[in-house]
Structures are given as C-alpha cells and as structure tokens.
Amino acid sequence: MAESTEPVAAQHRAEEATIQTAYSAFIHHTQTCAQCRTEGMDCAVAGELRQAYRAAKEHARDVR
Numbered sequence: 001m002a003e004s005t006e007p008v009a010a011q012h013r014a015e016e017a018t019i020q021t022a023y024s025a026f027i028h029h030t031q032t033c034a035q036c037r038t039e040g041m042d043c044a045v046a047g048e049l050r051q052a053y054r055a056a057k058e059h060a061r062d063v064r
C-alpha cells in the first residue's frame with residue numbers, strides 16, 4: 001500500500017499521547033496524594049497508574 005506510512009505515523013502519535021496521558025496521570029497523582037507525598041512511595045492507586053504507564057510504553061515498543 002502506497003499510503004502505509006500515514007497510518008503508522010498516526011499510530012505513533014496515538015501511542016505517544018497514550019503514554020503522555022498515563023504519565024501525567026501518575027505524576028499528578030503522586031503530587032496530590034497525601035499518602036504518596038508523606039510516605040514517599042507508591043500507594044495502591046499510584047501503583048496501578050505506574051503499571052498503566054509501563055504497559056503503554058511496552059505496547060508502544062511492540063508496535064514499533
């Protein structure tokens with residue numbers, strides 16, 4: 001297909017957006033969560049957000 005690079009580029013942008021959104025959610029949580037701030041480690045919610053961020057990165061790597 002002659003147009004094959006366009007969907008790939010769009011896919012990459014979508015993956016980057018997913019990663020950025022997951023990362024922002026994690027950072028935002030750690031900055032606003034009292035437990036994360038006072039204990040200096042991930043609470044259950046932060047752990048899930050971190051996993052989502054990692055999963056998004058892993059998925060993006062697989063696609064590339």
Ligand SMILES: [Zn+2]
Pocket residue numbers: 029030033034035036042043044045046
């Ligand atoms: Zn937290």
